[in-house]
Amino acid sequence: MKRCAAFLLACVALIASAADDRRSGREFMSASTQAMQRDDTLNPGMLWVSGGEMQWNAIAGKSGKSCASCHGDAGKSMRGVAARYPGFDVASKVVLNLSQRINLCRERKQLAPALKLEGEELLGLEAYVAIQSRGMPVDPPQDAVTKAAAARGKAMYFQRIGQLNLSCAQCHDQQWGKRLAGSTIPQAHAAAYPIYRLEWQGMGSLQRRLRNCMSGVRAEVPAFGAKELVELEAWLGVRDKGMPLEAPGVRP
Amino acid sequence: MARALIHIPATAKRGEVIEIRALIGHPMETGYRPGADGKIVPRDIIRKFVCRYNGEQVFGAELHQAISANPYIGFFTLATESGTLEFVWEGDNGFSQTEKMALTVSA
Numbered sequence: 001m002k003r004c005a006a007f008l009l010a011c012v013a014l015i016a017s018a019a020d021d022r023r024s025g026r027e028f029m030s031a032s033t034q035a036m037q038r039d040d041t042l043n044p045g046m047l048w049v050s051g052g053e054m055q056w057n058a059i060a061g062k063s064g065k066s067c068a069s070c071h072g073d074a075g076k077s078m079r080g081v082a083a084r085y086p087g088f089d090v091a092s093k094v095v096l097n098l099s100q101r102i103n104l105c106r107e108r109k110q111l112a113p114a115l116k117l118e119g120e121e122l123l124g125l126e127a128y129v130a131i132q133s134r135g136m137p138v139d140p141p142q143d144a145v146t147k148a149a150a151a152r153g154k155a156m157y158f159q160r161i162g163q164l165n166l167s168c169a170q171c172h173d174q175q176w177g178k179r180l181a182g183s184t185i186p187q188a189h190a191a192a193y194p195i196y197r198l199e200w201q202g203m204g205s206l207q208r209r210l211r212n213c214m215s216g217v218r219a220e221v222p223a224f225g226a227k228e229l230v231e232l233e234a235w236l237g238v239r240d241k242g243m244p245l246e247a248p249g250v251r252p
Numbered sequence: 253m254a255r256a257l258i259h260i261p262a263t264a265k266r267g268e269v270i271e272i273r274a275l276i277g278h279p280m281e282t283g284y285r286p287g288a289d290g291k292i293v294p295r296d297i298i299r300k301f302v303c304r305y306n307g308e309q310v311f312g313a314e315l316h317q318a319i320s321a322n323p324y325i326g327f328f329t330l331a332t333e334s335g336t337l338e339f340v341w342e343g344d345n346g347f348s349q350t351e352k353m354a355l356t357v358s359a
Contacts, residue, residue: 041257042273201320
């Protein structure tokens with residue numbers, strides 16, 4: 001009976017894995033890089049997380065408030081938040097990614113100047129907010145505006161761009177698992193961002209990664225924070241729905 | 253001030269071998285790379301790392317250009333008595349950082 005149950009369980013697991021053949025970029029990495037991500041005492045991304053934690057509690061701007069003054073313990077208040085971005089901000093009527101949302105809070109509530117996009121401080125705060133949702137499933141918002149943005153992002157994902165005339169899908173949907181020069185092409189799931197990339201020797205956002213790919217196919221690269229990049233992020237959120245968040249990820 | 257993350261067990265038994273893991277944020281600029289303006293970026297690396305256990309050096313390392321940014325150093329030592337572990341990183345441009353961790357050793 002016990003064996004029968006185990007067999008059934010194995011079958012269920014097989015069916016589940018057949019239904020979802022999405023694989024995190026983590027699975028394409030070497031064992032040592034995987035270990036680096038898995039163990040917080042080895043993960044260099046934790047340096048940014050600890051920097052972000054300091055900032056979370058640091059007073060900024062004319063309001064005399066820190067993030068913690070309003071949001072309290074990030075472990076509670078920020079749990080699950082990163083899983084829901086990019087999302088629609090009702091007040092400013094635009095779709096924002098997590099770092100833009102953090103900056104909005106700084107400008108509007110803390111009355112402090114926005115942090116530089118892709119700067120160490122913003123990456124730290126983003127990493128600190130993102131780690132609170134570790135292990136939670138990606139949960140893209142279902143409102144009409146975010147969905148429309150994701151739809152535009154999807155169109156972009158399948159659009160050939162650049163001198164090499166390649167779309168995202170041609171590599172990441174059709175050729176994943178094969179090699180591009182020395183590296184394995186992953187499936188382009190974005191649930192581990194912001195990531196510590198060994199090649200960068202530092203932390204970077206999903207937008208930095210997207211811009212990398214775009215310049216790789218010799219396309220025109222949008223600026224950090226550009227609408228196109230946020231829309232592409234929104235589509236990746238829809239594409240990754242249900243996958244567990246891994247931030248801060250480590251990638252080769 | 254650079255950020256450093258150090259992991260040691262808070263308590264240990266006398267005679268136990270403990271693992272120490274020290275990670276520090278540092279660019280480790282090699283001095284070989286040209287910057288955006290084409291000029292060589294001057295070298296900026298950590299040169300030396302020392303760990304002292306109640307004042308006595310138990311581990312030391314010399315660091316060079318081939319070591320990546322944000323260097324991680326893991327090593328072991330023997331827990332002898334309760335006290336303080338002191339970690340010192342020193343490098344170019346007068347870089348110096350000291351961190352201290354307490355260790356309680358039971359008989």
